[in-house]
Amino acid sequence: DAGITQSPRHKVTETGTPVTLRCHQTENHRYMYWYRQDPGHGLRLIHYSYGVKDTDKGEVSDGYSVSRSKTEDFLLTLESATSSQTSVYFCAISESYRPTDTQYFGPGTRLTVL
């Protein structure tokens, strides 16, 4: 299994509070991704990173920001959490952007915004 951890694994927070989720990898892969998973939607890309300090938006980026100061860590921040951001969040990694490079996923973080 790819060395990917996510923290926290579960979090309950209140509307309007800031939340940061962390993804940590030990594979030294260049690309990292944040997805959210909601019933009836599958997984949707929020943001991705193609290197330290290099990030870009995905399909559902509104309300989220990311940072990557080290190769191994990719942070997802909800500046002011809303109930619509209640979801399961997955981090993924890949060696490059090439389709030949499979993405490997972390265990997920369940976030509940009350």
Added chain:
Amino acid sequence: AQTVTQSQPEMSVQEAETVTLSCTYDTSESDYYLFWYKQPPSRQMILVIRQEAYKQQNATENRFSVNFQKAAKSFSLKISDSQLGDAAMYFCASVGGSEKLVFGKGTKLTVNP
């Protein structure tokens, strides 16, 4: 833009039987890849099988195989000799060119003993 459609929200199969999960996709890319991911109750996303679009031969991984029909843009997953541990959500996904990985909405597979 790529799209991936899984038309079966739920499927069930008897243990030891064979089941086929359907997936159709649409892409303008000539070079693309297709995947099936499994998500058991633990929520971990696990890669099951991968198919390169330029390969005519269908991919196979032990009890898992695909039926890739490029002209019809169809990519179904066949699970043979189903086991209780195969119970999970299964997601079809596609990636190609500069596009990022796109997932279908998933099919929940139940395996009955």
